Amino acid sequence: MEITLRELLESFNILTLQGDLDVPVTGLCIDSRKVVPGSLFFALSGQLTDGNYFAREAISRGACAIISSAPPMEESHTWVQVPDARSVLAWVSRRFYGYPDSSMRVIGVTGTNGKTSVTMLAQHLVRKEEDGQKTALLGTIHNDIGGRVVPSKRTTAEAHELFEYLAKSRDAGCNRAIMEVSSHGVSQKRVLGLEFQTAVFMNLTPEHLDFHHSMEHYYQAKKTFVGGGEGNQSPKHAVLNIDDAYGKRLWSELPSNIRKVTFGEDMWADFRASQFKLSADRTEFLLSYPGGNLEVVSPLLGHFNVQNLLAALAAGWVEGFKVEEMLGRLQSFPGVPGRLERVKAGQDFNVIVDYAHTDDALENILSVLREVTVGRLLLVFGCGGDRDQDKRPEMTRTAQRYCDYVWATADNPRSEPLSSIFKQMEVGVRHPSKIKFVKERRRAIGLAIVSASGPGDCVVIAGKGHETYQEFGSTVIPFDDRRVAMDLLKLRLSSHRT
Numbered sequence: 001m002e003i004t005l006r007e008l009l010e011s012f013n014i015l016t017l018q019g020d021l022d023v024p025v026t027g028l029c030i031d032s033r034k035v036v037p038g039s040l041f042f043a044l045s046g047q048l049t050d051g052n053y054f055a056r057e058a059i060s061r062g063a064c065a066i067i068s069s070a071p072p073m074e075e076s077h078t079w080v081q082v083p084d085a086r087s088v089l090a091w092v093s094r095r096f097y098g099y100p101d102s103s104m105r106v107i108g109v110t111g112t113n114g115k116t117s118v119t120m121l122a123q124h125l126v127r128k129e130e131d132g133q134k135t136a137l138l139g140t141i142h143n144d145i146g147g148r149v150v151p152s153k154r155t156t157a158e159a160h161e162l163f164e165y166l167a168k169s170r171d172a173g174c175n176r177a178i179m180e181v182s183s184h185g186v187s188q189k190r191v192l193g194l195e196f197q198t199a200v201f202m203n204l205t206p207e208h209l210d211f212h213h214s215m216e217h218y219y220q221a222k223k224t225f226v227g228g229g230e231g232n233q234s235p236k237h238a239v240l241n242i243d244d245a246y247g248k249r250l251w252s253e254l255p256s257n258i259r260k261v262t263f264g265e266d267m268w269a270d271f272r273a274s275q276f277k278l279s280a281d282r283t284e285f286l287l288s289y290p291g292g293n294l295e296v297v298s299p300l301l302g303h304f305n306v307q308n309l310l311a312a313l314a315a316g317w318v319e320g321f322k323v324e325e326m327l328g329r330l331q332s333f334p335g336v337p338g339r340l341e342r343v344k345a346g347q348d349f350n351v352i353v354d355y356a357h358t359d360d361a362l363e364n365i366l367s368v369l370r371e372v373t374v375g376r377l378l379l380v381f382g383c384g385g386d387r388d389q390d391k392r393p394e395m396t397r398t399a400q401r402y403c404d405y406v407w408a409t410a411d412n413p414r415s416e417p418l419s420s421i422f423k424q425m426e427v428g429v430r431h432p433s434k435i436k437f438v439k440e441r442r443r444a445i446g447l448a449i450v451s452a453s454g455p456g457d458c459v460v461i462a463g464k465g466h467e468t469y470q471e472f473g474s475t476v477i478p479f480d481d482r483r484v485a486m487d488l489l490k491l492r493l494s495s496h497r498t
Contacts, residue, residue, distance in 0.1 A: 003024070005022070041058035091193050093162070096160075100167040108200065109199075111203045118315075119139050123135050125330065134176075137178050141337055157190065192231050197236050199237070200239040227255060228255070241264050242268070242269055244264075273288075283297075299331060302365070338355045338464070341465075348454070351458075366399070366403065369402075376404040379402075384463075393427035397428040408422065408436070409441045410441045413471070414472070467480070468480040
């Protein structure tokens, strides 16, 4: 059904109008290179560039009109100036795609760490396609829109992409969607206006401070999502980690109309884990929840994965799923790509790839692996460029606290010189004889694999996880830690045979 610009902008505050509102709109776009005839182009100001600079290109490609916070810059074309183009993009996207969130139950998961694991785990646990229930998944690794999987460009898609994914999921028969909600996504109004049934808060640790500038601003972005405000609607349910100090604070600050369900090891948690038994291939614990007590045997390793499981179970429970049935599906969970993912080529020692790229996430995985590794714990890791610099020495300290030897190397340097990244990482060095700085990531991984000497050793490759590339300046090159590790393991094994 054709929709006009006038219909899309009905009730919006228009500061300046140049041209005709009665033009048909066939699509929404924020990238001038992707404009096709009939596209409505939103000229957004970003951190690196300004979409207004590309308005002329969008027009030349057939854009029906320009929406901008700036006054008209092209005299002969329809141009609508609004107070906040990002807000208008979100609300217009919802309207253009037929309010898909109104006919689905949407669960959002936020937190510094754990979003990807919780969303993928929750989708698996509540999947009941035999009963006609289909659940979409939108997140960092991919977007599953009702059986069709498309690549993901960022944790939380831009508003027009997000509502398009939800609409396609609805049309594919999904009655539920589980999605990752990043602080960037909240601050940049990508989820503005979206109706969430359930919001899950995992944790808050120092990260993205280059963007938020302070932990308080970072927290307020999360609170805006979990509690509503600034144009965001309040969810019906909030699932909160009360082992986290910010989770406790959220619990006390959320409005009374939101039903709060807590999880953690805290004695007052609604979903509480206790009596842990950790081993190299499983985690056992006692689950206490409003329905009683259950013994849980999980294939997921570590305390942090217990938190992830509790969050997924609590979210499923408030959505009406039985805990016993969800736990019955737990053993068939295939795991999350790039999260404690084992690389096996027939070697007699462990090689594990993980996405951990903050000191808190690194400590989570290393503390688990230190506990179950009887030999040496060997680590390859780096710190990303153009990102929060304060975490670099902390990550080095964490690495040396748990590991027998560390190779510090390139992650995604982006536009920052690797030498300056290394210099800041070196501040955290406490044992110079147990760390080596290696510029090439492939060589660092090779040195770690060659150094593994027995069945008790464990090589950890941290920072990139599921990613299949490295960023150097404006260049992106193929690089997959898992594939590189597999190639190097096969090379080591073949050399030993000869």
